[in-house]
Amino acid sequence: MVNISIPANLLPSDGRFGSGPSKIRSEQMDALVLASRHILGTSHRQAPVKNILGSVREQLRQLFSLPADWEVVMGNGGASLFWDAATFGLIQNKSEHLVFGEFSSKFADAARNAPHLDQPIVVEATPGEVPAVQLADVDTYCFTHNETSTGASMQLARPANSGDALVVVDATSAAGGMAWSPKEVDVYYFSPQKGFGSEGGTWIALCSPRAVERIGAIAATKRWCPPSLDLSIALDNSRANQTYNTPSISTFILLNEQLRWMLDNGGLPWCVQRTTQSSQHLYTWATQRSFASPFVANPQHRSPVVGTIDLDGVDATQISNILRENGIVDTESYRKLGRNQMRISMFPSVEPTDVQQLTACIDYVVEHLS
Numbered sequence: 001m002v003n004i005s006i007p008a009n010l011l012p013s014d015g016r017f018g019s020g021p022s023k024i025r026s027e028q029m030d031a032l033v034l035a036s037r038h039i040l041g042t043s044h045r046q047a048p049v050k051n052i053l054g055s056v057r058e059q060l061r062q063l064f065s066l067p068a069d070w071e072v073v074m075g076n077g078g079a080s081l082f083w084d085a086a087t088f089g090l091i092q093n094k095s096e097h098l099v100f101g102e103f104s105s106k107f108a109d110a111a112r113n114a115p116h117l118d119q120p121i122v123v124e125a126t127p128g129e130v131p132a133v134q135l136a137d138v139d140t141y142c143f144t145h146n147e148t149s150t151g152a153s154m155q156l157a158r159p160a161n162s163g164d165a166l167v168v169v170d171a172t173s174a175a176g177g178m179a180w181s182p183k184e185v186d187v188y189y190f191s192p193q194k195g196f197g198s199e200g201g202t203w204i205a206l207c208s209p210r211a212v213e214r215i216g217a218i219a220a221t222k223r224w225c226p227p228s229l230d231l232s233i234a235l236d237n238s239r240a241n242q243t244y245n246t247p248s249i250s251t252f253i254l255l256n257e258q259l260r261w262m263l264d265n266g267g268l269p270w271c272v273q274r275t276t277q278s279s280q281h282l283y284t285w286a287t288q289r290s291f292a293s294p295f296v297a298n299p300q301h302r303s304p305v306v307g308t309i310d311l312d313g314v315d316a317t318q319i320s321n322i323l324r325e326n327g328i329v330d331t332e333s334y335r336k337l338g339r340n341q342m343r344i345s346m347f348p349s350v351e352p353t354d355v356q357q358l359t360a361c362i363d364y365v366v367e368h369l370s
């Protein structure tokens with residue numbers, strides 16, 4: 001192990017660049033401490049906790065400018081559980097999946113293996129690229145706003161002539177850091193430990209009236225569904241600012257505080273401006289270095305929230321290890337991608353100036369390795 005000590009003036013103010021769990025701001029922790037006596041450790045069926053859940057739902061409506069007839073639905077288990085719930089309660093018979101990385105492929109597998117569904121249409125692209133939607137006889141299109149495993153992201157657009165089909169979007173790392181329009185989407189779901197700097201174990205799904213109608217229509221058919229995966233039960237509970245079973249209250253307090261911070265500073269446009277500033281710096285830097293290049297070739301598909309940088313002539317694992325020794329953590333690439341790569345999150349919580357400090361640190365390490 002090479003020992004390189006990065007000068008203090010180059011270090012970022014916060015060394016957390018992981019793509020989930022991600023940086024939690026200290027003001028969020030302050031909110032948690034403040035809540036520790038009168039909210040934490042109290043019943044989730046009483047007003048103090050229900051008010052936090054209600055505030056999260058209301059602030060999400062504001063952040064995403066949701067039309068009044070949209071629902072904010074919540075449950076336990078994270079985005080991975082939501083895939084299973086969707087195979088029961090959103091996909092009627094047949095779905096189409098754009099697969100361009102680990103997360104999108106897992107949802108496609110869930111649909112493929114569900115015995116009550118037809119075989120899905122799976123349109124796959126090589127990692128780092130984004131597949132083009134194919135118009136097909138399906139009732140649900142499944143997209144991923146940002147593929148966290150590869151750093152490729154897509155613009156959300158409802159396929160032309162898609163009729164009654166729902167557009168269901170995994171926004172787990174994109175939510176809060178990328179722009180989208182509710183007109184183009186029916187379900188926008190995510191876990192809060194990425195762009196919102198909260199904790200894992202919860203899923204949140206923003207649902208259009210068409211999606212709410214679908215949930216009701218499938219529930220009315222009495223198709224078998226385990227209650228913990230039943231979206232109609234989750235919807236009923238969410239409307240009462242509750243979850244079907246006990247939630248992590250601290251997760252909602254951290255999320256509530258983060259939403260307040262985002263809204264106080266100017267809402268989604270402000271968040272997107274921050275992630276854009278961070279990512280433009282990262283990709284410009286990588287383009288200018290002989291040892292680095294953005295993994296995603298098409299600039300339009302380069303993620304503003306999760307940057308993937310291929311390295312050449314230097315060992316990415318060694319650099320990430322040295323950074324870790326210096327308190328800069330989780331810059332390793334997605335484990336299953338198997339590339340000589342660094343992956344850097346630029347969620348709204350990450351200071352754009354810290355991304356600049358980070359690239360200066362990488363320059364310093366590369367210089368002192370050679």
Ligand SMILES: *Cc1c(COP(=O)(O)O)cnc(C)c1O
Pocket residue numbers: 020077078079080081103144146147148149170171172173191194200201
């Ligand atoms: C992290 C992630 C998931 C899985 O989230 P969990 O909370 O671990 O279930 C799903 N999709 C995307 C795009 C992700 O980034």
